[in-house]
Each structure stands twice: as structure tokens, then as C-alpha cells.
Amino acid sequence: MQASVEKTSAIGRKVSVVVPAEKIETAVQNRLKQLSKRVKIQGFRPGKVPMKIVDQQYRGTATNEVLGDIIQNSLAEALEEQKIVPAVQPDILPEQLEKGADFKYTATFDVYPEFEKLNLEGVKIVKPESEVAETDIDKVIENMAKQQLTWVERKRKCKNGDRVMLDFVGTVDGEEFAGGKADDYAIVLGEGQMLPDFEKGVKGMKGGESKDIDVVFPEDYNEELGGKTAVFKIDVKSVSEGKLPEIDEDFVKGFGIDSGDVADLRAEVKSNLETNLEGQLSSTIRQRTFDALLEQNSAEIPEKMVREEAGRMVEEQKNQMLQQGIDAKLLENFPAPEFETLKPQAEKRVALGLLMMEVINKEGLKPDEDRVNARIEKMASSYEDPSEFVNYYKSNQQALAQVQSLVLEEQVVDLLLAKADVEKEEVVASELLNMQ
Incomplete structure (x- = not known):
């Protein structure tokens, strides 16, 4: 041969x-x-x-x-x-x-690409640090109260925050258009449910009042209506004001806290926020670390691997849509995104996977058993029977492998950060958690 x-x-x-x-x-x-x-x-x-x-x-x-x-x-x-x-x-x-x-x-x-640098020695990485504040807890409880908001009808002019029940018919040049008509339609003023001109025209009306308002559609609204002015006939049926519940014993018990003590509710909220914050901080530093590693290791990536990753991305998207309740039959005709659209993200994912494999092999890293056990225990803590959860993960090789992979990824991040120029940055928890 x-x-x-x-x-x-x-x-x-x-x-x-x-x-x-x-x-x-x-x-x-x-x-x-x-x-x-x-x-x-x-x-x-x-x-x-x-x-x-x-x-x-x-x-x-x-x-x-x-x-x-x-x-x-x-x-x-x-x-x-x-x-x-x-x-x-x-x-x-x-x-x-x-x-x-x-x-x-x-x-x-x-063949596998050769990477130039498998550490972050001398590379600046900004590491976010944050703590849950009392105002963050207040915000969460306020949002919890809004979930139990009740509406009380008022005989007055409507304002921002009010719920307005109305009928409307829209016309352009005297002709009705698709989607421009509704009966018993409820909007909460100030939440941006409708176009600005529409809300502006409704604001100040009372139950039983009718009037015509002009609404200008944005240029990019759609091909039929973009840039045009419509006339809406508005009939307001009622105006209601939102009433928040009292933060009392009954409110607290409604969220599964038997003591009914507001202090216990705040402690529960704080614990959940701290868990979410820890995850977000970890995710942010991990992303910044990997982005830095990618920046200093530009290399040609096998296209076949990129195409396979793009295929996995499409399947992930479909699975997410299924989990959201979208009918599987609708997905059969769901057009897959073009490869060129997915290529940049798929290429990044493949490159990062190859880089991690190189670091792991070079350093001889293996999943830290103590960290794996600690992660499983933490995951189990939110279940009614933690021991059953732990036993499942430790007896199911596939489930265990997923946790081991996450821990190994954390170990790679720790290893890279150990040689990087890490600069700490204080971040407001509510901003990091995108709290509204």
C-alpha cells in the first residue's frame, strides 16, 4: 500500500x-x-x-x-x-x-486546528460581584402582589395604570382594515399594549364616552398600514383602577409559607434571589472568560463540525418550541434557518468546544467528585424528597455525565482565571437579574 x-x-x-x-x-x-x-x-x-x-x-x-x-x-x-x-x-x-x-x-x-494560547496569562477579565439588597426583595414582593391585582370600577377619567374596557373600529380612507376592530377589549394604559397615538387618544375618557381619534402607524408597521393615518371610533365601556392586596398573613400563606410571617416570605425571596444571582454571576464570568479565550485563538474550524452543530441548534430550537406548547405538527413545516445565518454562532460553539477539550487534555483535568456531589445536593435541595433526586442522578449515568460536564467546565474557568488579570466590578443585583 x-x-x-x-x-x-x-x-x-x-x-x-x-x-x-x-x-x-x-x-x-x-x-x-x-x-x-x-x-x-x-x-x-x-x-x-x-x-x-x-x-x-x-x-x-x-x-x-x-x-x-x-x-x-x-x-x-x-x-x-x-x-x-x-x-x-x-x-x-x-x-x-x-x-x-x-x-x-x-x-x-x-484535522483539529492548532490553537495559539490555551491560557489567559496577562489578559484582563472583569469579574462582576453583587449582593441582594433589601430593595430587590421589595421589588419581588411588589411583583408578587401585582399578580393578585384586583380591578375596581371607577366613575372618572382614565389615567396611566387604569384598565379600560372598550370597543373600537379603525378605518383608513373610510375603509375598515384587518385587525382594526374589537369588542370588549381591555387595555392597561401606560403598558404599551397599543400604539402611542391610540393610548394618548383614549387617556382621559370615561365609561360611556365615545369619540374618534387619529392614529399614525409607524413606517415599518406593515406593508398595508405603514405610514398611514387611521381613524378609530372609540367606545369606552368602563374604567377600572387596580387594587393591590395587603401584604399580610393571608397573602404570605397564599405563597405556601404556613407561618404567614412576612419575615419568612422575605427570607424565602432573598434565598431565591441569591440562587439566581449566583447563577447569573457564574454565567457572566464564564462567558467573559470563554470570549477572551476565543479572541486570542482565531483558527479555521472544520466546516463539517460547524454544520453538525448548526443542525443541533435547529433541533434545540424545535425542542424549546415543543416545551412551550407549540403543536408538533406545525413544526413539521417549520422552515429551518439558513446555514449562513446559524454559522457564526455554530462556529463559535465548535471553536469553544475544541478549545476546552485542548485545555482539559493538556492539564489532565477530570471532574472533581466533591464538586459534582455538592452540585447534585444543591439541585436536590428544592425537591420534596432530596434523597430520591440524589439517588437518581448517581444511578443514571447520562444524568450524572451532564453534571460532571458542568463541573468540568467550571474547573476550566477557574484554571483560566487563575492566570488572568482579574479586575472586580460591583454590579447592582437588580440590573444583573433584569428585574423590572
């Missing part, structure tokens, strides 16, 4: 292999002998068919069957000899095989 390697790009390789005719013929003859033991040809007993006839009728079948094994074995031998490790499954292009002639084929593939 002869093999030669051509470098087609920074990571692209083309291996040309020549397998001697004698080796091919020997393999074909051995395969024909195996076939002769079970082929059935009229006039001959099983196992007694002359090899000449078997050769005439089954050479093509035997050749096709052995070529797959020959390609697999010869390519493995060539790659080992050349000390090449493909990053993806090679694409094989065989030449037409002629009887008595050497067999030739080429294998094209990408």
Missing part, C-alpha cells in the same frame, strides 16, 4: 491511497470462497458450485463487499503511518476499479 498526504488548507488534508491489485484480488477470492458455500445455482448442490461459475456471477458483489473493508483498514493504516487524526469523518472518493489493476482512492477531511 502506498499513501501520500496533501495539505489543502490550514486544517484540510487529502490522503491518496493505492492498494496493490494482488491484495484486492486475494480479498475478492476469499470472499468468493465464502459465498460458494451458500450460493444456490440450479443444477448444483449447495457448496458444490464450481468457483469459475461463482466468480462469473458474484465477482461484482464480492468486490463491492471487500472494498469497504479495504478502504477502512488501509485508511486507518495510512493515517497511523502519517500520524494524522481526522477531526471529522473523511469523505472517500474511489476510482473505478479495473480487474488486475491497483485500486486507488482519496480521502479528504479536516
